[in-house]
Amino acid sequence: MSLTQTRFHDALLTGAQLAPDGLSDGQGRPAGRRFDVYRNNVAVSLTEALEQGFPAVRNLIGPDRFKSMAGRFLRQHPPETPMIMHYGAAFPAFLEAAEPLAHIGYLGDVARLEQAQREAYHAADATPVDAAALSALPPDDLVRSLVRFAPALRLIRSAWPVLAIWRYATEPGTPKPAAIAQDVLITRPDFDPELTDLPQGGASFVTALMNNSTLSAALDTALSDAPDFDLQNMLGLLLQRQAIAAITPSE
Amino acid sequence: MLDNTRPCSHLPAAPGVGYKPQHFADIIADARPVEWLEIHAENYMGDGGRPLAQLRHLSERFAVSVHGVGLSIGGEGRLDPDHLSRLRHLCDWLQPASFSEHLAWSTHDSHFLNDLLPLPYTQATLTRIVDHIDEVQETLGRPMLLENPSSYLAFDESTYAEPEFLSEIARRTGCGLLLDVNNVFVSATNLGLDPRAYIDAFPLERVGEIHLGGHDEDQDDHGAPLLIDSHGQEVADPVWALLDYTLDRMGKRPLLIEWDANVPDWPVLAAEAQRAADALAKVPA
Numbered sequence: 001m002s003l004t005q006t007r008f009h010d011a012l013l014t015g016a017q018l019a020p021d022g023l024s025d026g027q028g029r030p031a032g033r034r035f036d037v038y039r040n041n042v043a044v045s046l047t048e049a050l051e052q053g054f055p056a057v058r059n060l061i062g063p064d065r066f067k068s069m070a071g072r073f074l075r076q077h078p079p080e081t082p083m084i085m086h087y088g089a090a091f092p093a094f095l096e097a098a099e100p101l102a103h104i105g106y107l108g109d110v111a112r113l114e115q116a117q118r119e120a121y122h123a124a125d126a127t128p129v130d131a132a133a134l135s136a137l138p139p140d141d142l143v144r145s146l147v148r149f150a151p152a153l154r155l156i157r158s159a160w161p162v163l164a165i166w167r168y169a170t171e172p173g174t175p176k177p178a179a180i181a182q183d184v185l186i187t188r189p190d191f192d193p194e195l196t197d198l199p200q201g202g203a204s205f206v207t208a209l210m211n212n213s214t215l216s217a218a219l220d221t222a223l224s225d226a227p228d229f230d231l232q233n234m235l236g237l238l239l240q241r242q243a244i245a246a247i248t249p250s251e
Numbered sequence: 252m253l254d255n256t257r258p259c260s261h262l263p264a265a266p267g268v269g270y271k272p273q274h275f276a277d278i279i280a281d282a283r284p285v286e287w288l289e290i291h292a293e294n295y296m297g298d299g300g301r302p303l304a305q306l307r308h309l310s311e312r313f314a315v316s317v318h319g320v321g322l323s324i325g326g327e328g329r330l331d332p333d334h335l336s337r338l339r340h341l342c343d344w345l346q347p348a349s350f351s352e353h354l355a356w357s358t359h360d361s362h363f364l365n366d367l368l369p370l371p372y373t374q375a376t377l378t379r380i381v382d383h384i385d386e387v388q389e390t391l392g393r394p395m396l397l398e399n400p401s402s403y404l405a406f407d408e409s410t411y412a413e414p415e416f417l418s419e420i421a422r423r424t425g426c427g428l429l430l431d432v433n434n435v436f437v438s439a440t441n442l443g444l445d446p447r448a449y450i451d452a453f454p455l456e457r458v459g460e461i462h463l464g465g466h467d468e469d470q471d472d473h474g475a476p477l478l479i480d481s482h483g484q485e486v487a488d489p490v491w492a493l494l495d496y497t498l499d500r501m502g503k504r505p506l507l508i509e510w511d512a513n514v515p516d517w518p519v520l521a522a523e524a525q526r527a528a529d530a531l532a533k534v535p536a
Contacts, residue, residue: 002371002373002375002408003371003406003408004327005326005327005356005359005368006359006360008359008368009359009360009362009364012364012368013362013364019404022406022407022408023404023405023406023407024404024405024406024407025404025405025441025442025443025471025473025475026402026404026405026441026442026443026444027442027443029473031403031404031405032471032472033471033472034403034404034441034471034477035403035404037403037469037477037479038366038368038369038403041365041366042364042365042366045365045366046365049365078362078363078364079362079363079364079365080361080362080363081321081331081333081334081363082293082320082321082322082323082331082334082357082358082363082365083293083296083297083321083337084293084365085293085294085297121297121300121301122297122298122299122300122302123297123298123299123300124298124299125299125300125303125304151298151299152299152300188300191300191301191304192301
């Protein structure tokens with residue numbers, strides 16, 4: 001009988017003690033722990049991919065606990081494409097649902113922030129709109145305009161001080177985070193993602209623009225969220241971070 | 252089936268290395284004796300950013316080999332059409348000097364296992380792989396090289412020896428072969444075979460590229476040596492000797508140093524490439 005790849009696959013991921021039947025050392029003896037070379041390669045290589053992708057999570061829960069969580073995750077959620085640089089999209093939700101980590105409420109958002117940076121790093125390039133192009137637009141046209149963001153832009157809204165926690169976990173000497181909510185904008189001016197703690201109303205503004213609101217409608221949304229929202233300041237920040245790929249008049 | 256007379260690789264018969272982003276500045280400053288670079292296809296399937304910018308820059312100065320690690324050519328299921336089209340996109344814009352993949356499988360039921368998993372060498376496997384390679388070569392519009400694996404175990408059901416199996420695949424598909432000399436040494440040691448007999452049985456005329464990498468030493472349940480293909484250190488001395496034996500019979504070929512784990516600083520990798528250059532220099536033109 002032939003050994004199917006289904007059986008081989010299941011034996012790799014279930015962590016069963018024995019190698020499947022039909023495998024030998026080439027000289028008539030059962031394969032035994034030789035099968036574990038493949039088992040280890042799968043587990044170690046995927047664990048390393050998660051360690052590289054989620055360094056802050058690893059520092060927060062410690063390397064040993066991270067390894068054990070990664071081992072559970074990779075068996076429940078093996079990669080679905082060979083593009084390992086994206087592996088781990090389901091990791092934040094997995095961490096949030098994991099019983100032993102339930103007391104660390106912010107862990108999922110920290111993982112989301114790390115995954116968003118990986119996505120931004122590999123996102124398509126874009127030529128940013130500059131301040132001159134923006135100021136050339138008549139004010140009436142500007143408020144009726146739609147904004148297309150650079151493909152690298154990501155937004156993480158959190159009830160936790162997620163950016164401060166991320167910095168605390170990755171940059172030695174960072175002070176302990178204060179207990180505030182933070183919304184983080186991820187942009188990629190050149191090749192390295194930049195993280196910005198958005199002012200009140202900023203996340204509503206960006207979200208509205210992502211959903212094809214005009215600038216004036218997005219401003220209304222932001223103002224209802226934060227009455228002292230500063231449009232000038234926010235547009236300046238988006239331009240400076242090279243976050244806007246196009247501004248087009250609405251129909 | 253492709254025309255057998257078309258070359259399967261346009262790489263120079265000189266030393267190359269597996270490209271690592273941390274070596275970018277060193278390579279731009281002075282890559283000698285390295286004359287070409289190999290990339291893992293899957294690392295350059297993002298949409299943009301630094302990886303693609305570096306690759307575009309390097310490809311203006313060096314011949315580039317695209318080496319896939321995720322196509323699962325030996326998989327029981329059909330090839331992943333999305334992955335194949337990503338490969339085609341990469342080869343279309345980059346126009347690499349060579350494309351290669353492995354005699355292995357890695358995907359099952361949409362699960363990608365991130366390892367090169369072994370195959371039984373049977374008629375059924377042969378037929379499947381020939382179909383898959385035909386599909387790859389037609390989709391990419393170019394011939395490919397197929398690499399011999401590192402083996403840690405053998406399948407009871409196998410009816411072909413590996414060199415014979417690869418030879419038959421190459422004959423039926425017109426593909427070339429990538430001979431990994433370290434893999435030959437690792438597999439032969441692990442399965443109790445003679446590595447020189449393997450080389451003697453290998454269709455050397457189909458070889459378009461050679462790989463060399465470091466391995467680790469372990470033991471199986473019975474205390475027999477079990478070598479692990481780790482690409483984490485210098486190439487072992489007996490592997491250099493097996494390379495000399497191979498080059499004597501085959502002539503010069505593009506010769507790649509693979510160093511993927513515990514990646515050293517550039518001078519260490521360049522020294523290893525120099526050893527490859529010296530091995531090639533001993534071979535009559």
